[in-house]
Amino acid sequence: MNYFNEDITSLHDKLVNKEITVRQLVEATFDYIEQTDEKINAFITLNKTDALEKADALDAAGIDPDELLAGIPLGIKDNIVTKGLKTTAASHILDNFEPVYNATVMDKLDGQKTITVGKTNLDEFAMGSSTETSYFGETHNPWNLTKVPGGSSGGSAAAVAAGEVIAALGTDTGGSIRQPAAFNGIFGIKPTYGRVSRWGLMAFGSSLDQIGVLSRSIKDSAIILNAISGHDDHDGTSATEAVPDFTKALGQDIKGLKIAVPKEYMDKGIDADVVKAIQAAIKTFESLGATVEEVSLPYTKYAVPAYYIIASSEASSNLQRYDGIRYGFRAKDVKTLEDVYVRSRSEGFGDEVKRRIMLGSFSLSAGYYDAYFKKAAQVRTLIKNDFDQLFEKYDLILGPTTPTPAFGLGEKVTDPVTMYLNDILTIPANLAGIPAASIPAGFSETGLPIGVQLMAKKMDEMTIFKAADAFEQATEFHQAIPEFKGGQN
Structure with missing residues (x-):
């Protein structure tokens, strides 16, 4: 089975017409994973x-013609709990944890009769931008094996880009679907906060986390997002708005669409190849009838510090539950209760997770709460207001997904500040809770993928799908196949 030449619709037709069986499809999927995943x-x-x-x-x-996802193999990011299937969050502290219940998104996919192929690699507890902090080893970019796949959903993105699965679920707290989608030359969408239930998602930043989809085809993401969206009584932040059929947005004309390009997103620090690709993407949208204008989002420059205070504060609270008592890793030869807590967490968590717990605990501590967490929350409101004002006049906001193409393995992992700044273009959408997606938009001179990001107002994923599909039909970037260049470090 060659997933580069298929999409969900074509696979479904073959299964319905019995050109292939589900078993043949699943066996072929595992055969290809066994051939490629060592790299x-x-x-x-x-x-x-x-x-x-x-x-x-x-x-x-037999496959019902109306059950489009029945028998379709998917990858699931390993911070989404799966009943009876090991769920680790790529951490030593959970390296043998088997959940006793399913996340809501898994129940929804099971209801659609999809097949879970396996759990994909990620930065530990989704904290990272390169999938290098995983306890189970770094993931490699299929376009160049010496480069990172992005993070934290790097495993899901690399699996789709390499043709191991047709699509995969990821999660996005500050760009963790869109950034790896851009680095791997595929489509990735983070829906509106609350559009998809977080029940059963291992929490990192509870006010920021959102489950989404990565796929080669935009239509495939629309089909899967249809299946996993909707209100969930288990999740108090779950949106009650009706879920439209996202596939209805595909194949539509975008004449008259108003697109804003923030000048801050094209400022110094953006790689020349990325700027060139985004400028070409703007011309493509204009040729399709959209109006594109330069605007300003003045509070963008404060997004990274505000995000890392808020996200780390929420993480320090969420990760208190991993204490060596209830489940997961427990240190051996401990003599006191305090030893259980301290040694289990010290030995079970990696450096990046510890760093964020410490940063978050400091930001929430007495005497510093007002200066850090409260101030960051106020800045978040200003960033949200920036977006609200723009969306009164524009349908979409466009810009690069990442400042650069994929960087080298080991290049930034020891420099947390530089790593954090890599998310500068994706973080604002999470702070504002709006939907955003990355679309393949070209390649650097060295052959690495570049992504263009589209953002819309809350609950308006339809406009993103409409514009993204028009761009996909007008270009061929999504058809490119990675060559597995280079070699492992």
């Missing part, structure tokens, strides 16, 4: 036995 390391855990049993059951029952 990529996109998966932490494979789900072969259960997947083949489910495939046989679907073959015996």
